[in-house]
Amino acid sequence: MSEHFTASAPGRVNLIGEHTDYNGGMVLPAALAVGLEVTLAPRGDSAVAVSSGGYDAPAIRDLADEAVGDWADPCVGALREANTLGLLDGGATLDVVSTIPEGSGLSSSAALIVAVLKAARAAKGEGPSDVELAVAARRVENNYMGVPCGIMDQMAVALATPGTAMALDTRLLDYTLVALPSTHELVVVHSGKTRKLTDGRYAARKVECDTAKRYFGTEDLCLLDWDDVVSADLDDAPKNRALHCVSENIRVHSAIAALGAGDMPALGGAMNESHVSMRDLFEMSLPEIDALVETATELGAVGARLTGGGFGGCIVACVEKSAREYWLKALLDRHxxxxxxxxVGGV
Structure with a gap:
């Protein structure tokens, strides 16, 4: 029997900073307790055999296969990348155990790719750093799976520490870990509407951002001046996407400062403003999610917002720890x- 190597990666929730990670901005994700574990056994052939408790039958693929929109695509892409990096020489048998809800916007695909790459690194006994593996994982999503995502998810699931948020400059890949509040919790609630980043709407937003980038001659929409964007002779859609990026980046900086100062009203205000911007300027929310966010704040959350790529998935709300149980029951009773x-919260 071949030797087995195991690695894990958490899901992540983005507290604030949506669609800024491919536009030169800041993000503030945090690791979750839900996550996944991958057990990898190298093979002498090019086969990719993936089993998971979430699916009835194993997927049998080959390293030469292109992405087909199948649940095993991240595994095939990750193993192709592991071969390119010299961590493996051939295929592998993989077993995946996950507690991350699929289509929730909590980075299940990024966690899966990172965990496979970490398991392949363990098989090799040496290899790239966690930051380098995060960059490699992004290549899998961009180049193999065709998802034009930024670097946030991969960095968060490769490096984030429970009980902290990661203040990440996606342009420079510089990051600091920021303690989460001990008085409040960041509560993640699934809306019941699932989504796929490969369904085209995420990519459409990326195209609109690229149109704005060409107009302004920059890759870093987040660093533009608000007034310059407002006065630009640009169609409404790319202009609004750029306005979201500019204002969202400012909100991330405000949220980081608020966490550092223990100022929960300021953190909540930034989260609430972020949701309005995602709803109105980036047009990535849904009525069901808007209603869930509205109820969350009505019931006492200091802030709430859609989190993830949009068009479904989860909200994150900042709630006093002492009130969380009552708040959550009331929220779920109404939705x-x-x-x-x-x-997630601090200690």
Whole structure:
């Protein structure tokens, strides 16, 4: 029997900073308790055999296969990348155990790719740093799976520490870990609406951002001046996407400062403003999610917002720890399709 190597990666929730990670901005993700574990056994052939408790039958693929929109695509892409990096020489048998809800916007694909790459590094006994593996994982999503995502998810699941948020400059890949509040929890609730980043709407937003980038002659929309964007002779869609990026980047800096100062009203205000911007300027929300966010704040959350790529998935709400149990029950009573996923906070 071949030797087995195991690695894990958490899901992540982005507290604030949506669609800024491919536009030169800051993000503030945090690791969750939900996550996944991958057990990898190298093979002498080019076969990719993937089994997971979430699927009835194993997927049998080959390293030569292109992405087909299948649940095993991240595994095939990750193993192709592992071969390119010299961590493996051939295929592998993989077993995946996950507690991350699929289509939740909590980075299940990034966690899966990172975990496969970490398991391949363990098989080699040496290899790239966690930051380098995060960059490699992004290549898998961009180049193999065709998802034009930024670097946030991969960095968060490769490096984030429970109980902290990662203040990440996606342009420079510089990051600091920021303590989460001990008085409040960041509660993740699934809206009941699932999504796929490969369904085209995420890519359409990326195209609109690229149009704005060409107009302004920059890759870093987040660093533009608000007034310059407002006065630009640009169609409404790319202009609004750029306005979201500029204002969202400012909100991330405000949220980081608020966490550092223990100023929960300021953090909540930034989260609320972020949701309005995602709804109105980036047009990535849904009525069901808007209603869930509205109820969350009505019931006492200091802030709430859609989190993830948009068009479904989860919200994140900042709630006093002492009130969380009552708040959550009241929220789920009013939104029967919603369900609790996880909560993170400081110690």
């Amino acid at each position: 029967s399709d919603a369900r609790f996923i996880d909560a």
